[in-house]
Amino acid sequence: MGKFESSPVTKTFLSAHQKFLTKENRIIVGVSGGPDSMALLYLLHRTDTDSVAVHCNYGLRGKDSDKDQELVEEMCKLWEIECVAVRPEIDKNSGNFQNKARDERYRIFEELKSEYGADYIATAHHRDDQVETILQKLLRGAGMGSWKAMSPLDGEFFRPLLDIPKSEILNFVQLMNVPFRMDGSNEESTYARNFLRHAWFPDLSRLFPGWKENLLRLPDRADEYTAMADTILAGCLNGTTRLNRDRFLSLPDTIRQGIMHRFLEKSIDGLSVSAAFLNTLNTLDSLQTGNRISINERYDLLRDRDEFVLSDTETAESSFQKVVIQQNHLQKIFRANGLILRIENFNGSFDNRSLKLDSEKVAFPVTLRRWKEGDQFTPLGMDGTQRISDHLTNRKISSAEKSDAFVLESFDGVIVAVIFPHSAADGQIGTISEQVRCSDNTQTTVTIRKS
Incomplete structure (x- = not known):
């Protein structure tokens, strides 16, 4: 077995490659020129993986x-x-340059x-990156459920070196004579990751041997x-976006x-x-039905009788259009x-699947x-x-569904019908006004149905 085949880096890469990729897959690979990405580029080359290398030159270090x-x-050509x-x-002088650069880099990859x-975007993240990611989550106060590690394959992202x-x-790279360049800015402690690497990690390794494995x-x-x-x-769910109020409130406050x-x-x-x-969760027990608490700019948590309901405040408005309807529009089907x-x-007949208004009274x-x-x-009757x-x-x-109801308002300002967001318990799709009820003299009706 040669030095390439026997390398732990090669073995780890081949294991992920064989597990997640096929010969037909094409890969976009981010290559900075540093040792990690050059090692990945070399491995893709040695395995004849169909790849397109992408290099982002931010010009931060001039020549x-x-x-x-x-x-x-040069190496891609070779x-x-x-x-x-x-x-x-x-x-370059804007705040959070690293974050902006990363977002732009991944936009370009996409x-x-x-x-x-x-099929995939390959990056050269390794075990030390994994450690830094988890530690940063801890330092930023992320909850326990967020202490997730990166995965070798996460959607469209392929990270075959995570365990190395x-x-x-x-x-x-030294063993295989793979050329690479070192970015001097990585030795500075300007950014969070560099600070952890250079200011913390050496002392942590000296004082707490094995701390990376523990993390x-x-x-x-x-x-x-x-x-x-x-x-x-x-045990608390009533569907994907509803919580049983009593069961949720019976949970210990601490959880x-x-x-x-x-x-x-899980819902969104x-x-x-x-x-x-x-x-504000400690106020949920006093939240009255019909009232809501804002989760963020788009979503609310709504009290609906015996349930707490996740409510999207944008969906209803974005999907609805106020419509003015002329009488001649209704001579044929109007949607x-x-x-x-x-x-x-x-014809004198009625059914729960439609509303019929005397057209002469509208x-x-x-x-x-x-x-x-x-x-x-004035409801019918x-x-x-x-x-x-x-x-x-x-x-x-x-x-939770009241806001999705429609009304049909006549030119004189009278509401002549209320249309429910779904059929009521008796199957009716809405209620007409007493003022437009049909009689023995009714010849034609404005008929409303759900499409």
Whole structure:
């Protein structure tokens, strides 16, 4: 067995390569010119993996940055790997340059992945990066459920060197005579990762031997925590976006925050939860039905009788259009906001799947809109008026769904129909006003159905 085949770096890479990739896969690989990415590029070359190398030259180090690019381009030419070098335009004096550079780099990777029809984006993250990632999460106060480690394959990202320490990679590139360049800025402690590497890690290794291995076990503890949280959460769920109020409030105060965070995390992928919301959980027991607490700018937690419901405040508004309807529009089928409206001859029959309004009693044009606080109408069969909000409650429309109800308002400002977001318990799709009820003299009706 040769020195390439016997290297721990090669063995680890081949294990991940064989497990996750096929011969047909094309890879976008980020290459800075440093030892880690050059080792990865060399491994892809030696395994004849269909790859496109991408180098981002930020120009931070002047001629040295250009030399990094030259090295990557020269080795790609030698190894017959297509190379794309780009110069992202980022203000070097702006705050959080590292974060902005990373975001732009990954945007470029994504764009080229699409352009080249690639399957994965390969990066040269190694075990030391894994340690730094976990430690930074701890230092930033991330909850236990967030102590996740990077994975060798995470969606479209392929990280075949995660189990290899930096020292082994340095040994590998020297052993295989793989050229690389060292970025002097990595030796400075300006950025968080560099500070940890140079100011903390040496002393931690001296004072606490084996600390890296101990830290790398934390993701296992996080997995155990998540499994336990999911088990507890399962006992409180009424569907994916609803919590049984009594069961949730019966949980010990010390775990409510964690279980709520897990509920939101599972309900909406990538949902950002404000600390202010988590700090209000002790007020949930006094939250009245119909009231809500803001989770973030888009989502609320709504009290709906015996449930807490995750409510998306944008979806309803973005999918609804206020519509003004002329009488001649209804001479044929008219569609709006999931409804079908039409003027039809009246045959004297009624059914729960439609609403029928005497067309002679409707003042056109009519407006189809969301109901709002203060709206009132005279429900069919009643003499007096009733608030729309009370009518929806009486018809057992939940607080979470009330906002999705429509009203049809005539030209004279009279609400002539309320359309429920879903059929009521008796199967009816809404309620018409007493003022537009059909009689023996009715010839034609404005008929409303769900599409």
